[in-house]
Amino acid sequence: xxxxxxxxxxxxxxxxxPASISCRSSQSLLNTNGYLYxxxxxxKPGQSPQLLIYLGSNRASGVPDRFSxxxxxxxxxxxxxxxxxxxxxxxxxxxxLQTPITFGQGTRLEIK
Amino acid sequence: xxxxxxSGPGLAxxxxxxxxxxxxxxxxxxxxxxxSWVRQTPxxxxxxxxxxxxxxxxNYNPSLKSRVIISVxxxxxxxxxxxxxxxxxxxxxxxxxxxNFVRGLIEGYDYWGQGTVVTVAx
Numbered sequence: 393x394x395x396x397x398x399x400x401x402x403x404x405x406x407x408x409x410p411a412s413i414s415c416r417s418s419q420s421l422l423n424t425n426g427y428l429y430x431x432x433x434x435x436k437p438g439q440s441p442q443l444l445i446y447l448g449s450n451r452a453s454g455v456p457d458r459f460s461x462x463x464x465x466x467x468x469x470x471x472x473x474x475x476x477x478x479x480x481x482x483x484x485x486x487x488x489l490q491t492p493i494t495f496g497q498g499t500r501l502e503i504k
Numbered sequence: 505x506x507x508x509x510x511s512g513p514g515l516a517x518x519x520x521x522x523x524x525x526x527x528x529x530x531x532x533x534x535x536x537x538x539x540s541w542v543r544q545t546p547x548x549x550x551x552x553x554x555x556x557x558x559x560x561x562x563n564y565n566p567s568l569k570s571r572v573i574i575s576v577x578x579x580x581x582x583x584x585x586x587x588x589x590x591x592x593x594x595x596x597x598x599x600x601x602x603x604n605f606v607r608g609l610i611e612g613y614d615y616w617g618q619g620t621v622v623t624v625a626x
Contacts, residue, residue, distance in 0.1 A: 425608075425609075427609060429610065431612045431613070433613070439618075440599055440616035440617065440618055440619055441550070441599075441613070441616060442616070443612040443613055443614050445612075446604075446610075446611045446612035446614075447609065447610075447611065447612075450611070452611075452612060452614060453614075484549075484550060486550075486613075488603075488610045488612075491552075491555075491563045491564075491565070492552050492564075492565040492566060492567070493540075493552040494552065495549060495550040495551075495552070497549050498549055498550075
């Protein structure tokens with residue numbers, strides 16, 4: 393199975409400040425079609441995960457442009473330009489390159 | 505608006521079978537998407553269980569494969585999860601989700617059910 397390792401696991405951020413979450417994969421997530429099969433999800437307290445970023449860097453419908461994804465091969469980053477109170481939750485990366493699909497362990501973002 | 509809704513017993517007995525159904529609205533189960541089950545526990549986090557296409561083709565997590573069957577009912581626009589020989593380790597929140605398949609690309613799990621808690625206990 394592909395192992396995804398996120399860091400940090402806890403991320404206190406002041407409102408208006410930037411935030412960055414890393415996701416490292418145990419193997420390259422670059423498909424032969426040239427796309428990176430790495431997604432990012434956010435799970436607010438008591439809710440289902442919601443899609444933020446797909447195929448490495450594409451924002452899902454309705455996701456604010458303060459969220460961005462980047463990366464190549466095995467190293468990926470989710471960035472939030474200016475954190476807002478509504479961004480509190482747990483962030484997960486997920487690889488869809490091969491089954492079984494696997495998730496990172498999650499990064500809990502909290503407001504300072 | 506696409507919506508997914510899980511349903512089923514919230515309690516399963518050890519060594520018994522856990523059965524859940526996901527009702528899909530706003531999209532056809534026969535569309536060009538895959539339909540998945542994911543579960544969440546405090547200790548293991550998010551775990552992919554498996555997925556199914558409307559043709560009946562399915563993929564399962566090898567760690568659960570011997571105990572899992574995912575099926576689709578096109579007449580009801582639903583898909584279902586059966587997990588046999590359950591133990592306390594199968595206690596989790598179970599989610600159904602749609603894997604958005606666009607022009608040959610998997611564009612993430614864009615719709616999720618609200619999740620249903622299943623407890624395995626006697």
